[in-house]
Amino acid sequence: MNQPVSNAAEFTVSELSGALKRTIEDAFGHVRLRGEISGFRGPHSSGHCYFSLKDQNARIDAVIWRGIYGRLRIKPQEGLEVVATGRITTFAGKSSYQIIIDTIEPAGVGALMALLDERKRKLEAQGLFAPERKRPLPYLPRVIGVVTSPTGAVIRDILHRLQDRFPRHVLVWPVRVQGETSGEEVAAGVRGFNALEPGGAIPRPDVIIVARGGGSIEDLWGFNDEDLVHAVAGSAIPVISAVGHETDWTLIDLVADRRAPTPTGAAEMVVPVRLDLLATVHDLAHRHEDAMLRRLERLRADLRSAARALPTPDEILSTKRQRLDLAGARLPAALRANARGLERRFSQIGQRLERASPRLAAARARAALDAVGERPRQALSALTTRLRPRLDDLGARLRYLHAAGLRERRALLESRFSLLRSYSHEATLERGFVLVTDGDGALVRDGVTLRTHDPVILTFHDGARAAQITDGADPGSGAKPPAPDDADTGAQSTKAASRKQAGTKDAMTKPAMTKPATTKPAARKPAIGQGSLFDL
The missing domain is CATH 1.20.5 (Single alpha-helices involved in coiled-coils or other helix-helix interfaces)
Incomplete structure (x- = not known):
């Protein structure tokens, strides 16, 4: 059965996908799409983000390229309702359509407040809002740094208020206080003031004021930036937050060292009133002067009272003067009595010295020596004559x-x-024995340890000779050496008889002292066997 022929055009899958892509992109182009973020798990390893936007009836895939994601002021988060701006396109690999997002904005104040609360809890868990981190403000700063817009009314209000209260040197760091880059610029201003060197060409501020006028939550959103919060928390200079009105609050208000309800209130916090300070100083000076005068008057009265109780100089010196007169009257008599006492002592000492004169003692000793000197010499001479034999x-x-x-x-x-x-081996060698050592210098005690062609050293009583084993049975083979002839037997018998005549002393020599039997010195006839010192 033949099928009917159709005149419909035939497309490939790629051609159809391309046609759909062009149709959708031409029909929609850039759109603003409102929905809730679903399936967001953070950036992919490539840096791109893939998730979905959904409402109660439908969903659409969404893509944010890596370069766009880094510039987003509001980062996508799971469950956040946003308004996304981008272009609709198709993805042929899945036969689906998707939106490539360029910007994201929260969908209403409720979404922003939810995002703000979540960010607040995150930063609070890091300890950035702890009260113990707050630092006191300087009482009278020399230099004040202000981070704000240079063209707004805020900087004029701050300067006017400072001029009224206490004029100070003010440095302004110009920034945008609204828009996507406002948070980044304010953070750069705080870090820039901290980077100034103390005593440099540009003076470093003693306190920093971050100021902006009032506005909606969207207008103030830049002051909720996480990077700005970290910059204020890491500032070495105290920071005053003066953002918005009394009812407005941002994250920078929580991390700053002091929060001012308005920029004018920040100026009032940072410096005292100069006139009030002068009045206070004058009042304290007058009080100090009055106190000193009262103190001096009281000390003067005490001095006068003490002076009336003191004696006069004549009263103090009269007793001393009378004692001096009495001592002067007794002095001549005392001097004469003292002279007479000293004269008596000198006379007594002279008499004692005369009796104990060395000359008299030497004369008496010389006389005693002359009286007894002859008797010891006579006794010593008699004793010498008696003891000499x-x-x-x-x-x-x-x-x-x-x-x-x-x-x-x-x-x-x-x-x-x-x-x-x-007992020494030299005596044994003199009797005709030989000391045998192998090529390594080790002592040869038994003939069975030697083989044919082994080098040995023969030590005689008059020197040593090198030799080599030339004949005789191999000890390792187990064969017996050939029997000696009659001449050798007679020679050995003669040697045995000489050993017996040698006596017990030859039998006690070392076992290594043997006659050369199986060795052949250079000019001797080879022997068959070798006797032992103990084979007598």
Whole structure:
């Protein structure tokens, strides 16, 4: 059965998607769309944002590119009702349409207040609104910094109020106080004043006033910026917030060190009234002068009272003068009595010195020495004559005993040295034995440890010679060496007989002292076996 032929145009999927895209973009272009943000999870890893805008009946996908998101004054948040401005387009990969957003504004005051409350709770959790962070204002600042618009009425009100109360040096940081960039500019002004160096070309303010006139919540929204709140919290200079009227409030009011109801109120807070201050100073000066005068008058009266109670100089000196006269009258008699006492003491001392004169003592000692000097010499001469024979006899006996002791110790030393000589290996080598060591210098105690062609060193009593094992059975193979001939047997018998005649001393020598039997020195006939010192 043949199907009917249609004259409808045939499109590919891509062609149809492109046609729909052009139709929708041409028909709508830029639109303002009101809805609630849904499915927002923050920026993607690429920096773009993907979410949806919905109302009670429908929803549309939304995209914010990375560059646009960084410039947005109001960031998208889940559940926030906004008015988005952008262009409608299609996404062929999903066969869906979407809005590419350029700007976002909160949909009404209720949305802004909800966003403001949420931001307030967030910053309060960071401790930025804590009362202990507030710093006192300087009593009389030398320089006042004002962050506000240079063309508005606010700066004129502040300057006029300062001129009336107490003229001060004012620095103005010009900013926009309304619009998308107002919060960023005010934050830059606060940081800029803090960046000034004390004592520099531009004086650093002692206090900062952030001021703006009244307005709606949308007009004051720049002063709720998070970056501005952090800038005020990090300021090293005290900050006064004077934004709006008495009933208006922003986040900067909560973080500032002091909040003023109006910009004029901020000027009144920052400086005192000069005339009142002068009057107070004058009043205090007068009170201080009156107090000093009363104090001086009271001290003068006390001095006069004390002066009346004091004695006169004549009364003070009369007693002293009378005592001086009495002492002057007694002085001559006292001096004469003192002179006589000293003369008596000198006479007594002279008599004692005369009796204890060294010359008299020396004469008496010399006479006593002359009387007894002859008797000790006679007694000493008799004692020497009596003891001389005994001392000569004792000296002779001592010399004899010393010589006998030396001869006895010399004989004992010679006998022990002869015994030590007979026990040494040098004596054994002199009797015809040989000390055998291998190529490493290790002592050879048994012949079975040597193999053919092993190098050995033969130590004789008159020197050492190098040798090499040339014949005889290999100890490692287990075969026995060939039997010696009659001549060798006779030679060994003769050697055995000489060993027996050597006595016990030869049997006590070291086992390593052996006759060369299996070695061949350079000019000797090779031997078959090797005897041991203990095979006697």
